[in-house]
Amino acid sequence: MSMIDIKVAAVEQVTPLVKHFTFVKRDGSPFPAFSGGSHVVVSMNVGGRVHRNPYSLMGSPADTGAYHISVRKQEQSRGGSVFMHENVEVGTSLQITYPVNLFSLAKKAHKHILIAGGIGITPFMSQLIDLNRLNANFELHYAFRSPEHGAFADQLKAICSSKLHCYADSKGERLDLLALLSKQPLGTHVYVCGPNPMVVAVIETARNLGWPENHIHSEQFLSPGIGEPFKIQLAKSNIEVHVPAEMSMLEAIEAAGVEADYLCRGGVCGRCEVNVLESDGALLHHDHFLTDAEKAAGKKIMPCVSRARCDRLVLDL
């Protein structure tokens, strides 16, 4: 996969847990343009091992001079976000993928309701600029732990003014989803990005209020979980690959020198889907891409986030 060589031009501590990074291209040329809601995958070398994490681009889509991402330091991390926080500084060189948008705005919507939880605010930062440019009807509902964790709240206030509604958990402020989604005009689309319980709550509330599926949008990148080590056989390459506890299947396949397709590396896009030729145990599907029926059938797996508990697993790679 072709990558873009970048260097870090600025680092800012936004909240106790969130850092904002500004990237410029190493050769000084402009970045490709992107659309609101896009992400890039940042490749980092952590102690000799390559980590690739997806992060939403949060700058203005019109600004191709620099890309902006924000990273929340994850307590239960395999090291990627900690590396970004502790080892990446002004001048650091990294590689990123070209932007991909899996969370784009619905062009035909008459109204947009954006719901963000914590670091889930990042994809909306670029979308807001598109929405303002299009003079679209929108509301942003932003929930966070406490005011000190409400990243970019001041900046958002400037962009959204009265369209911004903040909810600080520490002050007992709660977003009432049922009230919010009950009385929306026809043609409204809802978008959610945040922690899993929030994403599930928004999707379920909208569905129970009769909203059509194509008016409900969500994005939630997963980080590959830590699990039990296991072994896989790659049929086409004719090799056996050991997947250690703290490595994803995709990372192990790549480390073995086998080229596998991927885009988001977060269980969302479906690009890395692989056919399962044989297995004698349980496939542990963690992705948001395969349907429940496909997961149950056990013929496909997303190696970026999913794992297996079995003695023999043969993949079509």
Add this chain to the structure above:
Amino acid sequence: MERGYWIRSKPVYTSLLWHEKATSHLVVAQGQGGMAVLKLFQLMHPKQAITVLYTPYAEADYSKTLVKVVPEGLHILETEQEVLAKLEIVLQGMCMGMRLYIAGSEDFMWSVAKVANKFGIEDAGMMKELTGTLARPIYCVHCKATTHGVTTNIGECSGCGRMLFVRDHFSRKLGAYMGLMIDAESPGELPEIEEIYP
């Protein structure tokens, strides 16, 4: 027609079924579509608010039965134009969660869909049941006029008079099948014209 051949753009219509999670229901029907509405109410009288817009045909008039069956919000209208005008008014007061059900000819259903589109209701948010006739709306790719109620494999364009071959290629935006001039290469040489969409 070649067996097994189909075009993805061709709409697939189903039988109307209440959407169980809807917060209100809007049913729009024409002529024989009244039977589809009666079938809906045979299934259940939903708890949520109901609005029914119906325009009868002389040969298919279910008004009398609908008046007895529909518990509230029934509007019997004289023409399709009146249905569309009433629809505009009704939609203005509706919220997300309303589900739209349409029954009638393709001409009628796609005219209703166009009004609904203006309010941000997308194709996937409407349920449609084809009733009464297979007659097609045809969009002339040459003069851009739409000819309604075409029942034959080749139809005359109401705009430019060209003889149009009626394709299966359908546009949801235009609400019509594409029609292409059949005798462009050899003027006046027409294959046999047959009724295949009665």
